[in-house]
Amino acid sequence: GAGVSQSPSNKVTEKGKDVELRCDPISGHTALYWYRQSLGQGLEFLIYFQGNSAPDKSGLPSDRFSAERTGGSVSTLTIQRTQQEDSAVYLCASSLADGEQFFGPGTRLTVL
């Protein structure tokens, strides 16, 4: 079946603009995770959803970052007023409950 998909694959934006990143998890996966992969910080956890609820938002780096999940499926990560330090690859993963996490290909965000 289809794996985790993310869109867009690449996004170039100007400093100060808002961006939305989308994740389509594997069908039936109840858990969804966002991570960020950047040169200076490695791979960092951002937020975790179980269904539509986010019991763990502790990794979001600032209040400019938010995420939602609707219908227990698609999730959107929004970054407001982007800064250059937001440039990174944003990874989404999904899993059954606490099972193995399957990762998407990522969205490469470049803030000019």
Next chain:
Amino acid sequence: GDSVTQMEGPVTLSEEAFLTINCTYTATGYPSLFWYVQYPGEGLQLLLKATKADDKGSNKGFEATYRKETTSFHLEKGSVQVSDSAVYFCALSDPRTSGSRLTFGEGTQLTVNP
């Protein structure tokens, strides 16, 4: 908090050489340990895992043993191939303290030359 430390890379080996990538962890609970691999141009894939002390995870010729006494989970392969060239990440999850999120090491770039 939980953390993972990997040996620094990059690592360059010749085909059929023995591979070891060191990984140590710090955790307050009883974590599960993982190795993930990221091949060029592809997403992260689970390579192997171990959920309790003395467990050995294995896949595609790679092995790692969960050593609680040394808080380590070193990745080994007896004979690497060019196709093993990738970035390898050690990771842990500790449901009792940090839920099911993964905490990753810095990643180790492996290049295998023919």
